[in-house]
Ligand code: SF4
């Protein structure tokens with residue numbers, strides 16, 4: 099995704115009418131907008147068949163069903179389409195067909211596209227139109243590595259009949275990477291995470307009804323826990339870090355050993371700074387209260403409903419998250435909440451220089467973008483996730499306004515209190 | 516059990532119930548059915564594998580780390596007054612045999628566990644599992660009558676937890692717990708089958724509503740609608756009906772595409788609390804990911820208990836992190852807001868069965884009556900009702916223990932059959948029960964006791980009798 103090539107100079111551009119479609123649509127699905135704000139895609143229901151409309155133009159061919167249109171980070175439009183069999187459409191080109199295809203995923207740069215597939219009752223993944231060679235009686239927790247080089251899923255390696263409880267408890271699940279399973283079998287396999295380059299994979303595994311652990315590249319940690327959550331791989335040293343439950347409290351562990359001294363009523367969604375030197379997690383310091391903990395130290399600002407969407411600034415010096423209290427959302431930067439409260443807020447992002455934070459927010463059914471706590475305009479029919487310019491001085495705000503897709507490039511200085 | 520003949524038309528319903536009961540007693544006396552020797556493959560397997568040393572080690576650890584002091588306090592507080600006995604359908608349906616009274620069940624389990632400091636034989640643990648999983652439906656009716664507020668449902672749930680830690684869980688409910696763990700839904704529904712069910716129902720509904728949509732994975736919808744596993748598997752018409760009601764009422768709704776869509780939770784009832792928490796995490800996080808404003812759930816009682824009370828709290832959410840509204844309440848709100856209107860009233864006499872998980876658990880009874888009164892000609896109350904209603908003997912996990920325990924389950928609820936017979940004799944033909952498991956339990960009772968009653972969800976009646984200006 100090369101954002102330097104995007105138009106960062108035109109302050110306001112009316113791109114296309116949001117409900118434009120050159121076919122007779124009974125209805126149009128809610129729009130999807132490309133990351134650069136230049137294209138708008140909608141599924142059109144054309145009285146019995148479906149088409150995909152991009153900037154008002156219906157693509158070639160209609161299908162008995164099209165759904166899940168999504169732009170890849172590199173701007174290609176994908177959708178899942180069916181005509182007796184299912185396929186993936188990528189910029190109008192159809193992949194091979196399957197009994198089912200779903201759960202579209204993209205590599206970080208958008209160059210690779212993956213999905214889950216079912217063919218003749220067997221399950222696996224397809225990446226860039228190449229399916230796994232081996233498919234399984236069932237699969238889930240489908241995962242594509244950030245660089246798109248590898249795909250993985252939890253797979254059931256043997257069929258299981260009704261009430262075959264003993265067989266289930268012997269372990270019939272595995273982790274398949276690019277279609278090939280690790281040698282170990284587990285009672286269950288849950289979610290998993292790749293390293294950025296796809297060379298390392300860690301998964302939550304259940305070894306018997308009571309013991310859970312983390313398996314890294316096929317090797318299970320020497321310690322087990324009463325529960326674990328999704329691991330994350332450190333960009334610094336490639337080791338997996340996962341939340342683990344010890345004596346009823348949660349902390350973070352690596353290699354089977356706690357790495358934080360603090361423990362919490364809950365701890366999950368850990369995340370690293372880009373260099374891997376800093377580690378954060380969403381934690382519950384006391385039952386019913388939620389906050390962030392960074393490098394083993396919890397913030398003071400807590401929320402009663404939940405905390406989500408946390409990340410570090412690019413240099414790792416700062417952190418942001420969303421907190422929700424009594425149904426209202428706040429954006430919290432470095433342990434200080436912006437003064438505004440919202441009915442909904444989306445993942446906040448740092449500017450490349452780490453100086454600013456932007457988030458899409460909604461209040462009373464009107465959407466906008468707020469930067470450093472200051473909102474742009476009085477709200478729009480819809481808004482997309484904000485993107486900072488490479489120089490950190492402008493924000494791309496793509497909105498639907500008066501029935502049009504409007505692309506605005508707004509200087510950070512123009513966000514007024 | 517052998518069946519009794521169909522009733523003669525002139526007999527009143529209560530007489531039929533008496534006949535069935537007499538026949539059941541005859542069968543028991545003749546040795547055709549024996550409560551005490553029900554075979555369950557998983558319980559039998561666990562009994563063979565357990566040793567007394569292992570049992571004591573596990574039980575002592577469980578007592579030390581998971582609320583043994585609370586259990587002791589409950590046991591020491593109980594004054595053995597027996598006021599809870601006549602609250603329990605197991606006691607009332609089993610000739611008032613004291614061993615089925617709430618306190619009797621505590622005596623056969625927790626007392627023994629505490630008294631012996633966990634020194635139990637495998638056979639005793641087997642028996643305790645049968646007591647906690649099939650002789651108590653965790654309905655908490657007895658709690659309404661105990662002067663000290665002793666929650667026997669909690670105590671029996673604790674026994675189930677202990678049995679889970681020893682692998683002593685009835686086969687069918689354990690299989691369902693495995694399904695949850697493997698697929699995040701209780702019916703082994705695969706990821707693509709769920710999506711296919713939604714799209715199929717949208718296609719079906721389009722014959723009736725030309726422009727209907729069942730949005731899947733729509734971001735920012737007002738309502739994230741969640742269901743239980745059996746809906747896409749066996750009862751897709753309920754998905755159709757819900758979509759029709761929402762479409763007709765102008766509700767901005769979505770279903771999620773990925774696991775998390777099933778709000779049910781048999782792990783709560785097997786005592787596998789770690790898996791229960793995982794299921795709830797998936798459920799709520801799938802709604803958070805879609806930025807839904809609230810979750811509206813279908814007509815299921817035990818699922819409500821798991822998302823509103825038990826499972827969310829295990830995870831650490833004191834209350835649901837996203838507003839969670841049961842359909843009983845949501846339908847009532849749509850009516851009050853003028854979005855859902857009745858075209859003509861359901862013409863037959865109905866009675867409303869209060870599910871324990873939504874009524875004793877959350878007090879939604881008046882919402883249910885509001886909807887019923889708006890959509891039905893006549894509501895005749897069963898007695899007792901509201902928080903004192905008699906349990907279905909299903910929705911606390913008992914029905915999920917499956918075929919081996921079915922006859923025992925139904926016979927342990929002839930008290931409910933008598934209650935239903937009384938409203939049938941008042942001309943009621945339809946029981947409105949806004950809960951899947953209640954449907955399962957009541958259906959078996961209606962069939963076994965030949966009650967001239969049919970069962971409906973609120974959604975069944977609303978869908979059929981709502982004003983549908985757009986329908987073709
Ligand atoms: S909770 Fe219900 S089933 Fe259990 S003992 Fe009490 S009244 Fe009986």
Ligand code: SF4
Pocket residue numbers: 592593594595596597598599600617618660661662663664665
């Ligand atoms: S009513 Fe309460 S105090 Fe009395 S026997 Fe039952 S549990 Fe014990």
